[in-house]
Amino acid sequence: MGCWKIDIFDKLTILSDSAKYDVACTSSGVERSGKPGSIGSAAKAGICHSFSADGRCISLLKVLMTNVCVYDCKYCINRVSNDITRVGFTPIELAELTINFYRRNYIEGLFLSSGVIKNPNNTTEQMIKALELLRNVYHFSGYIHVKAIPGAESELITRLGLLADRMSINIELPSQESLKLLAPDKTKESILRPMGLISTQIQEHSTDLAQYRHASKFVPAGQSTQLIVGATPDTDHTILTLTEGLYRKYHLKRVFFSAYMPVAEHSLLPSIDIKPPLLREHRLYQADWLLRFYGFEAKELLDEQNPNFNLQVDPKCNWALNHLEQFPLEINKAPYEMLLRVPGIGVTSAQRILTARRSGQIDFSGLKKMGIVLKRAQYFITCKGKIMQGLNITSDGAIRALMADQYKLPSPYPEQLSLFNEPFITRKDVQQCLTVPI
Amino acid sequence: MPDSADLVYAYDGSFEGLMCCVFESYELREIPIVIRHPGVPQSLFDTAKWIETDEHKAERVFNSIPLKISCQAQELVKLGFLTCVPHKELLIYHFLRLGFKVGNKVMTMLTDDTVHTLLKAVRHLTSESHKYKGFVRFSVYGEVLVAVIEPKNFVLPLLSQHFCNRFQNEEFMIYDKTHSMALIYQSQKAELIFVDELTLPDVDRTEVEYRQLWKQFYNTIAIEGRTNPRCRMNLMPKRYWGQLTEFATTPTIPTFPAAALVKRSQFQGKS
Ligand code: SF4
Numbered sequence: 001m002g003c004w005k006i007d008i009f010d011k012l013t014i015l016s017d018s019a020k021y022d023v024a025c026t027s028s029g030v031e032r033s034g035k036p037g038s039i040g041s042a043a044k045a046g047i048c049h050s051f052s053a054d055g056r057c058i059s060l061l062k063v064l065m066t067n068v069c070v071y072d073c074k075y076c077i078n079r080v081s082n083d084i085t086r087v088g089f090t091p092i093e094l095a096e097l098t099i100n101f102y103r104r105n106y107i108e109g110l111f112l113s114s115g116v117i118k119n120p121n122n123t124t125e126q127m128i129k130a131l132e133l134l135r136n137v138y139h140f141s142g143y144i145h146v147k148a149i150p151g152a153e154s155e156l157i158t159r160l161g162l163l164a165d166r167m168s169i170n171i172e173l174p175s176q177e178s179l180k181l182l183a184p185d186k187t188k189e190s191i192l193r194p195m196g197l198i199s200t201q202i203q204e205h206s207t208d209l210a211q212y213r214h215a216s217k218f219v220p221a222g223q224s225t226q227l228i229v230g231a232t233p234d235t236d237h238t239i240l241t242l243t244e245g246l247y248r249k250y251h252l253k254r255v256f257f258s259a260y261m262p263v264a265e266h267s268l269l270p271s272i273d274i275k276p277p278l279l280r281e282h283r284l285y286q287a288d289w290l291l292r293f294y295g296f297e298a299k300e301l302l303d304e305q306n307p308n309f310n311l312q313v314d315p316k317c318n319w320a321l322n323h324l325e326q327f328p329l330e331i332n333k334a335p336y337e338m339l340l341r342v343p344g345i346g347v348t349s350a351q352r353i354l355t356a357r358r359s360g361q362i363d364f365s366g367l368k369k370m371g372i373v374l375k376r377a378q379y380f381i382t383c384k385g386k387i388m389q390g391l392n393i394t395s396d397g398a399i400r401a402l403m404a405d406q407y408k409l410p411s412p413y414p415e416q417l418s419l420f421n422e423p424f425i426t427r428k429d430v431q432q433c434l435t436v437p438i
Numbered sequence: 439m440p441d442s443a444d445l446v447y448a449y450d451g452s453f454e455g456l457m458c459c460v461f462e463s464y465e466l467r468e469i470p471i472v473i474r475h476p477g478v479p480q481s482l483f484d485t486a487k488w489i490e491t492d493e494h495k496a497e498r499v500f501n502s503i504p505l506k507i508s509c510q511a512q513e514l515v516k517l518g519f520l521t522c523v524p525h526k527e528l529l530i531y532h533f534l535r536l537g538f539k540v541g542n543k544v545m546t547m548l549t550d551d552t553v554h555t556l557l558k559a560v561r562h563l564t565s566e567s568h569k570y571k572g573f574v575r576f577s578v579y580g581e582v583l584v585a586v587i588e589p590k591n592f593v594l595p596l597l598s599q600h601f602c603n604r605f606q607n608e609e610f611m612i613y614d615k616t617h618s619m620a621l622i623y624q625s626q627k628a629e630l631i632f633v634d635e636l637t638l639p640d641v642d643r644t645e646v647e648y649r650q651l652w653k654q655f656y657n658t659i660a661i662e663g664r665t666n667p668r669c670r671m672n673l674m675p676k677r678y679w680g681q682l683t684e685f686a687t688t689p690t691i692p693t694f695p696a697a698a699l700v701k702r703s704q705f706q707g708k709s
Contacts, residue, residue, distance in 0.1 A: 012651055016658045034603040036626075041604040048673070049572040050684055052660035055669025059572075062659060097651070103583060103608065104576045106652050106683065142604075261663050276663050356548040366549035371558070 011087045012097070015063040018078055019113055022170070022226060023258045027059040027108035027143040029221030030165050040102060040109070040142030042165060042221075047108050060111035060145060061101050065089055065127060069115030071185040075172070075231050077263045078115045091130040095138050102142055109143030109165070110134070120151035124160055131163040143221075150190040154197050158218070161201060166221040166253070169195050174239045178232035181268050198223045199250045222253035229284060230260035230277040231269060237298075237307035240287055244298040247291065257284045283309035290316055293347055294340045317343040320380060327380045328387065332361050344377035364388050448474040448486040449527075453519050454496035456527055460534055461495040462487075473527035499534075507537040510545055514560060520592040523559035530556070567593040571600050573674070574612060575683045577638075578645050583610035584638060586681050594621045594630060602628045649683050656684040 028046030048057040066088030069078040077084065089097075094112075101107045112130065117123045127146060134140045146164040148157050161167050169191055173179045176188045198219065205218035225246065227239055243255045259276035262269065287309065290296040294316070301315050302308070310318050320327065320343050329338055331353060339350040349372045356362055356370060363383045367374060378388045447462070447470040449455035459473050474486055503512040511533075518530045532552045537544040547553045570593055576583035583605070587593075594614050601610065602623050609624040613636050620633040641649075679685045 009651060009654060013654055013658050016655050020659050020661055034606050036606050039605065039607065041600075043571070043600075045568075047568075047572045050656060050682065051670045051674040052656065053667065053670060054660045054662075054664035055666040055673060056660070056664075057673070058656065058659060061655065100648050101652060101655075103578065103605070104648065104652070104683070105572075105574045105585070108572070259664075261661060278664065352548055355546050359543050359546040360549075362549060369551070369554045370548045371554075 008093060008097070011089055011093070012063070014085060014087050015065075015067060015089065016061075018067045018115075019062045019064045019111070021076075021258060021261060021263075022062065022111070022113060022147075023056070023256045024145065024168060024224055024226060024254065025057050025059045025062060025111065026166075026254070027145075029253055030143070032141065032220075035141060038139035038141045039099065040140055042109075042141075042143050049105065049107055059108045060143065061098055061107045061109070062111040063089070063094075063113075065094065065112060065114040065123075065130060066117060067115050068117055070118065071116050071183075073172075073183040073185070074264060074266045074269060075182055075228065075260070079264070082264070089130075091133045094130050095134045095140070098134060098142075099138050099140060102140070107142075109140075109145070111145040113147035114149065116149060120149040121153055121156055123149050124152040124156040128156065128160050128163065131160070135163055145221075148194050148198065150186050150194060152194065154194075157194050157197060158201060161198060161219045162217070164219055166224060167198055167219045168224045168226070169198075170226040171242075172226060172228045173232055174227050174234040174242055175232070178234060182231065195223065195225070195250050195252075199252075202251070223250070224252055224254040224256060226256040226258055228260050229257050229281050230274075235302075235307035236280070236284060236287075236309050237302040237304070239284060240291075240298045240302055243284075243288060244291055255288060257281050257288070279311050280309065283311065283315060287315045295337050314343075316341070317376065328382045329380060330385065331367065331381050331383050332357060342377050342380045344373055344375060344380075349373075443471070444485070445470045446472045446474055446486040447489050448476070448480075449489045450491050451476045452491055453516070454493055455489065455491040456519065456530065457496035457499040458491050459489050459527070460499045460531060461492075462489050463531070470528075470531070473525075473531060475527065503534070503537070506541065507534075507544060508542045511537050511542070514545075514556065517560045517563055518556050520595060521559040521563045522590045522592075523555065523562075526559065529559070563591040563593065564596070566591050567596040569674075569678070570597055573678050573682060574601070575681060576610060577641055577683075578648075579639060579641065581609060583608055585610070585612045586615055586636070587612060588615045588677070588681060590616065592617050592619070594619055597621065598623075598628050598630070649686070653684055 026046050027042065028044065030042045031044040032042040034041040046059060048059050050058040052058055064078070066086070067078045067084070068086045068088060069076075070080055072079045072081050076082075094110075098107075098110045102109070112127060114123050114127060117126060127149075131144060131146065134144070143166075144164045145166040145168065146160055148160065148167050148169045150169060157167075171191055173182060179186055179188060201218045202222060227242070229239065239257070246252045246255055259278050259281040260270065261276045262272045262274060265272050287296075287298075287301055290301065291298065296316075296319070301319060309315055313321065320341065326338075326341075329342055331339075336350055336354060339345055339353055340347065345353075349370070352370045352372070353362065353367075356366065361384055362370075364374065364378075367377075367383065374388065378391055381388075445468055447459045449459050456473070459470065462468075463470060470487075472486075474480075480486070500512070503515060515530055515534065518526060518533070523529060529552065533544070533556050536547075536550070536552055540547075544550075544553060548557070566589055570587055570589060574585045574587060574597070576585045592614070594612065594617075597612060598621050601612065601621070605623070606626065611623070612621045613633060614620065615636075618632060618634055620631055620636070622629045622631060
């Protein structure tokens with residue numbers, strides 16, 4: 001039995017360590033005011049409470065309820081065949097930790113996931129018990145993200161969803177073949193079925209809400225999922241097309257990508273000492289951003305002939321270089337959708353340009369004053385019909401060369417490239433992309 | 439309007455006071471080149487014109503902003519006053535002059551020096567205040583939560599609504615060391631008061647334990663293979679670290695027991 005402190009300290013260590021490969025840590029998507037008699041609220045944009053040494057946002061207390069698991073997913077440290085210490089939180093321990101972290105403003109809420117204890121239903125029931133305690137007895141009204149366990153009954157998933165703000169089911173492996181090989185206990189069906197269920201429930205409840213003010217809310221912040229990048233031979237094209245499909249078909253709020261981090265030695269997996277493909281993951285996030293906010297379609301960015309992103313050039317710049325006939329663009333005339341396609345101009349910049357155009361013509365110094373970074377945009381725009389002074393471009397080839405030059409990778413560590421070497425999307429965009437997405 | 443080359447206004451440092459400076463300038467058709475805050479040291483032969491704060495005049499100016507410019511402009515001016523931009527008084531004054539002249543259009547004049555400087559200052563304020571919604575760290579003293587912050591801008595008025603709403607049943611204080619002000623919330627009421635210095639008592643055992651748990655969580659959740667100190671520094675600059683529990687040196691636990699958490703794991707799912 002021992003002293004509780006060591007107990008809870010060790011449990012927290014083990015159960016957060018096992019949860020850390022789930023990259024989603026956002027607390028966005030729902031606005032909820034505090035109430036007398038309860039503790040907590042939620043902010044639509046989400047709030048980051050800290051940033052860990054890997055630069056990722058910490059918003060939620062991200063833990064597993066238990067790392068006990070009867071499944072044997074090859075890429076996961078909790079797989080049944082792995083010899084590790086198994087522990088679990090009691091609902092009370094979990095509630096106390098959440099409330100005490102929350103009161104101190106360490107966190108925005110809880111991200112609860114779990115290994116499969118006996119079977120998916122039993123696990124879901126345990127999670128419901130823990131969340132009911134937190135919501136109804138501790139009156140916690142902060143953010144809760146809960147993972148649905150593939151294979152659980154619809155009725156249980158519905159009950160779980162009524163306690164949470166966001167729900168996710170991780171697809172992890174982008175194709176059926178990969179699933180079969182590496183996650184033998186899961187099937188595409190067992191993942192997509194609950195995803196479809198959640199999606200329908202969200203829609204039904206939101207129409208109910210419009211009708212009856214007191215209808216309860218089912219995952220008001222929507223659902224998300226995660227795909228592992230680099231554990232299988234699936235191409236960026238496969239991943240991005242799947243992503244686009246998930247947004248369209250299941251109305252997901254977010255698809256997260258997680259560069260495969262070797263945690264297990266297995267003949268079907270990349271060797272244990274490979275470096276995680278961080279730059280590839282970054283390119284996918286950039287492309288995802290283009291799908292969600294820039295009006296791009298997956299097929300504009302990749303196809304069968306070019307199934308993978310260019311690591312040298314970001315997806316938007318790559319698109320622009322392949323469509324030089326559409327440039328240069330006149331800043332004072334171009335429509336919003338086209339402004340968004342200029343390398344170096346993001347959503348904020350494009351909106352500022354629209355605003356400023358209402359009171360007069362913009363020149364290059366005006367753009368600078370508005371905080372628009374011209375480093376790359378300059379090659380693709382004109383102001384009042386003129387290209388930027390001092391810019392001497394003779395041919396399309398020259399632009400390509402200039403761009404490629406800016407992207408020289410600091411070999412021999414191409415994958416170590418920092419996210420912030422590139423002004424593709426502004427630093428704020430990247431931060432939001434990785435932390436507080438909508 | 440005649441421009442007296444060396445006209446200096448001095449005011450009491452309040453927002454109402456600044457509005458009265460605007461009033462005075464319009465009333466007397468004069469343009470100050472400096473609007474001086476009481477914190478600024480005066481020279482021996484001070485020739486500044488003291489502007490008395492008069493609530494009625496202040497209100498007239500303030501209420502005229504939405505009428506002559508727009509509600510957004512009024513909001514911008516209010517926020518501008520909380521920023522740390524140098525000579526914010528003069529900046530707001532110039533912005534209002536421009537706004538009273540051109541009307542609502544002023545909000546779209548993003549390439550104008552006054553407008554873009556003010557907008558930038560306000561963006562700095564709101565982004566700092568957003569960061570602090572996450573970076574405030576409370577310590578529990580008995581029943582009261584206390585946090586210390588060191589912001590560049592005066593963010594407390596912006597944080598007030600967020601924290602009072604979130605922690606409705608708590609009592610708390612957020613002390614702004616930079617501006618010597620504190621937000622105090624008790625019995626469902628919030629107040630901003632001047633606090634020169636704050637000495638806090640020692641924390642108890644439970645508090646120390648939760649700090650350690652948080653630190654442990656903080657360190658565990660990072661993935662070693664992805665370590666990226668530069669990225670972290672960009673998103674959470676070092677100036678915030680001083681008040682963050684996760685970077686504080688751990689105080690040692692006073693004495694045994696007193697625990698808020700249950701003592702025994704009752705988990706049944708292990709099979
Ligand atoms: S079901 Fe989840 S916890 Fe269990 S082995 Fe698979 S990925 Fe890991």
